[in-house]
Amino acid sequence: MARITDKQIQEARNKDFKEFLEKEGFCFRKHGNSYECVQHDSLVLNRKGNCLWYHWYSRNENGNIITFVQNNITNGNFREAVAYILNCNINSYDTKDIYSNENDKNIIRGNVEIERSSDVKRLFAYLTKTRGINKDIVNKLIKQNKIVQDSKNNIVFKYIDENGKTVGGELKGTLSNKPFSGIVQNSNEEYGFTLSIGNKNNIKELKVFEASIDLLSYYQLFKSELEDTILLSVGGCAKIRKIGTYLKQYENISSITVCVDNDKAGNNSFGNIVKEYSDYRINDGREYLIKHNLKDFNDLLRKGIIK
Secondary structure: OOOOOHHHHHHHHOOOHHHHHHHOOOOEEEEOOEEEEOOOOOEEEEEEOOEEEEEEHHHOEEEOHHHHHHHHOOOOOHHHHHHHHHHOOOOOOOHHHOOOOHHHOOOOOOOOOOOEOOOOHHHHHHHHHHOOOOHHHHHHHHHOOOEEEEOOOOEEEEEEOOOOOEEEEEEEOOOOOOOOEEEOOOOOOOOOEEEEEOOHHHOOEEEEEOOHHHHHHHHHHHHHHOOOEEEEEOOOOOOOOHHHHHHHHOOOOOEEEEOOOOOHHHHHHHHHHHHHOOOOEEEEOOHHHHHHOOOOHHHHHHHOOOO
16 A cells, blocks of 8 residues: 655645535634634634644544544544545545555445444443434344444444445444544445335435434434335535435435435535435425424434424
8 A cells, every 4th residue: 555645644734624624514603813613612723824723622622634534534544534635625636646556446445344342332322312212223223234333332334335235334422421423444435324215126215314313313203104215324414425326226216305404504415415416306304403493303303392
């Protein structure tokens, strides 16, 4: 595997940090010489030299753009953080620009290893007690090997391709006092976490969520009404290109229902999906969130508004 050059590292550090985060779905308001995050008021960007640095006070994190990606996206991996930043800037670098060894060309796409915990106690407790997901749903997903607990006690919502192979996963920490979200190292970002209802050949609708816990919350609330549908978590409201993967797999899909968060980032995501997938009927699936002024479907589940 070719090493990442100092030039590439410097280029990643010099990317517009605020613009990068906005593409990831964050929104900011200017406050003096700083930028405060709209979604997370303890996340602040400050200028340090020629670059912006972040301080996420509630998580006791600080650093530059690479540090942010390591802490919040690539599960601590520096090499993957640099690759992610460079790939996210209008494809100015392709993966092959960083990983040149032919034998390692698939390291980002499908060469995934998940070191599991010896049990699933933290996973089960977090989903059922903290998030209110029905224990029968959790047990079913565990038995189907769709979710696992890794060696760091994170929940892994597995990305499974059309051949049944695990090609990545969405990570969620199980410590409620220190929230963590990210992706499994080397995940194929063309895929997401999914649940399908009905025969594959009859799937007619795709429902899109920002996160897997929102997907499970929606499934629990409305499962009696679901038929011939696939639920997809894209793992971040900006990652809408994943939708295309499933439109190709399920050729009978005619409509996309957008169930992202009820906030500015979610509104932007909805607008982007409408533009990107204009050949399909696009529905706004956030009716209950808007009606009750709630951010996401897990909030709706835990409020107990729908029985």
